[in-house]
Amino acid sequence: MANEYKAYKVNMGKAKCAVDLGDGSERGEYVNQDYILNKLGRPHRSISLMYCYYPLDEQWPARISEAMKDAEVSFQWDYPYDDYFTYKGGLNGDTEAEPFNYMRDVRRHGQDVTLTLTIDPNVSDEHLIAIANDLRPYGRLLLRINHEATGNWFSFTKRTTYQGVADFYVRFHKILKEYAPNVSTILCIGGIEDKNATEIIMEKEFSEAVKATDIWSVDKYMALHWGWPYDVALKDNENKQYGRSTVEDTYTLTKMSYNRFKEINGGVRKPMVMSEFNADGDVTGAYEQAEMVKGFCDMLKADPEEWFSAFTFYQFRDRGRLGLEIEDPNYPDCGIEQPVMKTYKEIIHDDFFMPSMTKGEEVAFPVKLRWGGAEDAEGLEIPMHFEKNPHFCEVTFDNELNLMIEINGKWFYKSPKAKTIDLMSAFFERPLDGAADLTMRIFAPPASGMNDISTEDGLYNTYTTIDKLPAVRVEYEPVM
Template structure:
């Protein structure tokens, strides 16, 4: 089949973005090829969770390894937070974690959200180096010392709430001076009680609202925080469960209060962690509650709410789309919420906007600003019926994200063949059909070229030739 009628297409923001957590203290990182095959499309952003306590004994070893103790009875009882450790910084390297994963995420057409818990006693120079580390990674998001009005993370045990708030403002300023491409997220307790107007610790944390680019609250409609040291049972004290309506209402009131504290000016509002813990709800109610919350967003046309991050893809407990197989951590066991999630990310309110632009002739230079601002190349296809073979063949080393019929495929630089048939396994054509094939070109290395004038924010790829499309409507015969 000949590829023709070339035109540019712009990918912009969804009404409500859906992001995904990938790895934490409760689960390992899962590669993006596997996630894409499971979900069918890339996320707006993938969230990674790391810590930076370079002044501590045992650093950069993971806390649960270098400080292992039989006396630990709570996930945050170690000297510093039991996240994966940030391997960059002064004297560090950007070859290891989280940078290797950040590169893979960006090559697969997604932005990065980096959650980083940081010792508030680190120097300005240490913070500046973090900014330098993050410069090549485009329009990424950085969540500093999240859930900062809580009492479980090490930074809260070492400092007063006033000191934690002061540190956020200092860290955000210094890191963004080095990395203007980074948007900083403040994640604090919002309005938590129906009879209160103020946010948690408002006097201390009011200053963080104008200092941040994005506002966030973490909301678990049900949570078993005692995992993995006990089991959630009726009458227990290590879990809770709220309602979907309460979660929605408190989140909206939090946004309104944040806006008030910002002089009436709104900023993007997200949930950086969102779920209902299957340890409490069981697998069926977990899926039901996630569905109900998203239905509320659509029903209310909640334009004040920018997006949420589902926590997480694969979990050793029951906070994942998959549960980690206890026999083999590399194997995931799908939960009912996986089907719910797959349905949600294909619904109009949660899909990025694809807008057709001008007709083109090769060669074409495509701009990748990020998953909410990218230029792609589109072409119209006509199918006579449901294919038996639908394949793309490439002769170049481009790095591409490919969309057809709502399903996305990844082409790595050295890949020469992409099989599009999985689209038709789930959505077979019942007759002749016109479809659009779209190509986007995120940076192959996962990093931007900082020698370009706008390299902090954009990368560019020139498409010299189109792939060859093979479509056959019958099996091969002798």
Template structure:
């Protein structure tokens, strides 16, 4: 147990991100999600809006306009997302910052979706940049689904103005937060028989060239009339596609984006992905998600697709791994897609790459650059058989560390106030059938969830922690008899 090694965590062949909270569901804390799914995600997607010029701001639309007759989710004067409490005159002690800190403490990057009034001044964008500068290698999705007509920003500006605003907003924000990468989410190729152009190509071509990351949102089935009607035979507020059609349109979109950039490759992601159980039912939902992921794995043309965000963890409708319990919003009802999704994210193809990088010794310094670039340690462990007790305890000098740890394929979080972590749940679903050697992997995301400006050149991208000595790892193979 003394031969510890340095280890580097890098990107998976295909990243998996998770939506957590939106107009359809509340934010679920990362401890609960980690315990349910057994591993952290590359990133967690949070959805907010910013319309600070409106008289009712920052009240959420459903509260500000509760007396307004609504027959469609996006009929409010501004989008019914959680409201971004930062900005000019705002605070970083509220959402989304409290959620962003929770996400990063648990070894995940942040994807922040923001619908923004295209009429805000540069001072608003500058303030947003300053507020995001401490959150490491995060991604910002500005005015997503921009070629649609449902979000409020498309009703306040022309599509050309929306595209120009995207380019300008990213430039201003990145001056103050160069750590942030921006995602352009538009319609992509929808009608290949009409020449293979993306939706509104004339208006958005420059935005495609300017952005850091390309994206489309693809629901293989969706009930867009939710929650105002029921998806049933003869209705017209829902639809579904073949999995292969969804896959091929996504691939054609990436191809066209590349052509518009003169062959330059940028990361291609699907920022919202699922099949709506309102349309498919719970069993076909799981089957369609698996079929799409199998197509990704089996595609001989690898490298064109970089990741997807499953929308979402808990949903008031049927777009979640859990359905929100109508009797208690704090409870979720697991759906069949949960187990399917767990199998997908634990598959090697969707799992972060781990590389040993030589010997290490205590005290050892760990670097956290993000979920796709982190330096930790691995401790070799020998198991005679399936354990009865397996736990780790940190001495006082290391007790305040913030850690993510993995053993036997299951990840555990250690908050700064915790000294002992029980690893036995790693052996409940995957019990050892015989003697085995494995490693305990340890990484150290920032305890506050933010990077601290300590004057170093890399402070926006990296944080550092030191483990001073070997923790006490207690492994026993029989119950205590007396």
């Protein structure tokens, strides 16, 4: 029972390389975090959500492909504005609608939010201040503003010059620092795209943005069918709208981009991430897709230089072949697992990609836990001895707590309404082959998915008091 165990403080910190996951875009709908957690067995550092904000357009706030469903379109981005789900917040907006309902789901499950937002660069500061205020209660949120900004496909690049796009980025970054300092900005541009290049794409235009931003990023698909879904990638296509690189070239160009960003910034380092990463199964097929993803991660692990902070796998479920699952065409809420799922699951359970855990002193109850974010949280660590592989293992809580629980490498979510959590699935894939000492860890992300920003440090932290340890049931034989 509970009184058999001692509890210690544990601090969760950064991984050597964090892993984030895209969930929903123009190519697929949002998948709830309970399903993803059960499928992958651990939370991510962050979940990436993709939205657009073009409030000056007559079709707004409808999703543009639905507002113009009869339009003749031959490319994904041929609409007046980007075919993402529409950001319902902003000036005179609704923060109970998308993406805020999904942001709360993400944060309840012990993950941070990466919000990708394409924005009309002609909106006034009033709009940007409203967005900043929207984001204040969501902790250490990452905001990717007008991504792939040196490309020519998104609507924001057609509404001003590239210098205008860069200037808009710096303007919004400064507004965020004033109104929502909890938000970190991600600049996603072309970077170095040729091994012989000495400058990033449009370096003159984007140098100030490189210096201003909090985080540097490039999107790198080792293979991509950019003509999807309006054509089929075939070997004998005359007008190919797809391409493929190598794992080595992708890695080299990404690292060259980081080094050039650093030079532009006067030699001062900033976090470097890849905000969209994958190999498109439309081009490679399902098996080589998995091989390429593994190959890139193997190169990261083998590199002695610590230069790369995180990548975002794009995405969990996809209507094309860019997902861990393909959306079932007969039933959109169902996904068809791809070979890359097994590979990705192995990657994210490697210690290199797992958050650090540092054990602290023994605690006396009641104890207050702090949740800062997926890279900065204080939880409980409970050493447990198992005689052998259990037949039953569960924990029961008396109070309505919102918790993330980890044992034997598998994570579980406990909502405030749930009382008993069955932990046995932690032993299905990794059964014990004899006696073993394991550790159960408990963290308490915000139950509402939001921070109380009226408190002194509410922009960055939430707190939960746990009165006592849960009741633990472990049995080694069937009941009968």
